[in-house]
Amino acid sequence: MDVTIIVPTFNEAPNVRTLVGRITAALDGRVAEIVFVDDSTDDTPAVIRAVAAESALPVRLIHRAEPVGGLSGAVLEGIAASTGNWIVVMDGDLQHPPEMIPVLLASGVEQNADVVVASRHLDGGSSRGLDNQFRHLVSSGSTVLTRAMFPIKLRNVTDPMTGFFALRRDSVDLSDLRPRGFKILLEILARTNLVVVEEPFVFGKREAGSSKADLRQGLRFITQLGALRFGRLSGFAVVGAIGAIANVAIMGALQAFGVWYLAAAITAAIITIIGNFVLLERFVFHDLRDGGRSVWIRFAQSLAFNGTETAVRTTALYFIVEALPVPSLIVQALLIAVGFVVRFVYHSRIVYRPARTTAPAPSVALSVAPESEIASASASSSASASGSAEDDAASPTEA
Ligand code: GDD
Numbered sequence: 001m002d003v004t005i006i007v008p009t010f011n012e013a014p015n016v017r018t019l020v021g022r023i024t025a026a027l028d029g030r031v032a033e034i035v036f037v038d039d040s041t042d043d044t045p046a047v048i049r050a051v052a053a054e055s056a057l058p059v060r061l062i063h064r065a066e067p068v069g070g071l072s073g074a075v076l077e078g079i080a081a082s083t084g085n086w087i088v089v090m091d092g093d094l095q096h097p098p099e100m101i102p103v104l105l106a107s108g109v110e111q112n113a114d115v116v117v118a119s120r121h122l123d124g125g126s127s128r129g130l131d132n133q134f135r136h137l138v139s140s141g142s143t144v145l146t147r148a149m150f151p152i153k154l155r156n157v158t159d160p161m162t163g164f165f166a167l168r169r170d171s172v173d174l175s176d177l178r179p180r181g182f183k184i185l186l187e188i189l190a191r192t193n194l195v196v197v198e199e200p201f202v203f204g205k206r207e208a209g210s211s212k213a214d215l216r217q218g219l220r221f222i223t224q225l226g227a228l229r230f231g232r233l234s235g236f237a238v239v240g241a242i243g244a245i246a247n248v249a250i251m252g253a254l255q256a257f258g259v260w261y262l263a264a265a266i267t268a269a270i271i272t273i274i275g276n277f278v279l280l281e282r283f284v285f286h287d288l289r290d291g292g293r294s295v296w297i298r299f300a301q302s303l304a305f306n307g308t309e310t311a312v313r314t315t316a317l318y319f320i321v322e323a324l325p326v327p328s329l330i331v332q333a334l335l336i337a338v339g340f341v342v343r344f345v346y347h348s349r350i351v352y353r354p355a356r357t358t359a360p361a362p363s364v365a366l367s368v369a370p371e372s373e374i375a376s377a378s379a380s381s382s383a384s385a386s387g388s389a390e391d392d393a394a395s396p397t398e399a
């Protein structure tokens with residue numbers, strides 16, 4: 001097999017027939033196959049089967065009962081199932097013109113590259129198909145941020161967020177990659193050292209169906225960036241930072257309504273502790289949630305640590321504000337920053353160590369730590385933290 005075209009689909013029924021037709025025309029004369037990796041909840045699989053039955057190119061359908069890893073997971077599954085020497089990943093909604101496929105493949109072969117990125121940001125390319133100004137802003141903002149965070153790996157890549165690229169099959173080891181979020185190309189580029197070239201393309205308008213990009217994908221993207229850039233604990237750090245900002249904002253808002261600063265601080269703490277836990281569960285440890293403990297035990301453990309930290313911090317807030325002529329919000333922000341660092345160090349130095357052994361972590365922590373409540377609570381909640389970090393650390397971040 002010469003090339004495998006991988007098309008992740010989520011409810012794209014109206015686009016399938018045209019897509020297969022245009023891919024077939026574009027690949028005329030090549031040995032190729034199309035693999036749909038589908039997580040749809042509508043009749044897309046039936047449409048794919050019907051189109052496959054009449055298609056000149058072989059069309060395979062992988063319909064996933066469980067959409068593990070979302071879009072990225074689907075693409076990785078497609079790569080794993082591919083048989084081509086080259087792989088092309090593209091959207092199923094015709095925003096990626098199939099006529100570009102031969103251009104990408106030729107460019108990869110001629111320039112002896114491992115990856116050919118179809119870029120919206122090169123001369124001749126365009127992202128005008130994005131829905132609205134807001135999407136444009138998010139797209140260019142996240143591209144600038146991402147390139148700034150990987151100045152070396154992405155120095156030649158103007159569009160690391162594109163979902164349209166060609167890849168030499170044997171250049172990647174799938175076990176190096178984590179399926180998360182929308183940005184599988186970023187995952188590939190950040191974790192490997194591949195020869196990358198680009199070709200410009202015009203990102204078309206979506207004609208049918210609707211975009212699946214949403215706030216949740218945005219949050220996933222932020223934690224993905226953090227995890228790729230800073231390795232272990234970074235998702236944790238990002239969530240902590242969001243919590244810290246939310247904490248001060250809520251406290252400020254309550255005070256603006258006349259709430260006494262201590263009451264405001266306690267309310268803000270309760271809201272952010274719960275929010276933090278939910279974010280950690282969903283975005284940081286989502287792949288490790290079924291480690292045997294129930295969500296309520298994890299929640300209790302998280303609560304024990306954070307509750308203690310909040311009590312200590314709020315007591316300090318009271319004494320400092322009563323003793324010194326400083327604004328309570330400034331003190332709160334500083335204390336949160338200190339607490340954040342302590343928590344970070346605590347998790348990596350104490351909490352992580354017992355979790356490295358396969359023996360039950362909490363008992364180890366209990367026997368060494370005098371403040372057993374806190375130690376056991378966070379040791380076991382971070383047994384999973386180190387697990388996910390292990391994954392991240394196993395792969396290189398940028399030199
Ligand atoms: N299998 C599977 N599972 N496919 C999915 C999922 C999922 O959970 N979510 C989305 N898809 C498919 C869609 O059906 C479509 O074929 C493709 O992935 C892209 O999804 P869209 O919802 O159309 O995304 P977009 O147009 O907003 O985003 C595009 O632009 C981004 C850059 O701004 C995509 O090309 C992204 O890949 C790209 O990163």
Ligand code: MN
Nearest residue numbers: 091093095206
């Ligand atoms: Mn799209």
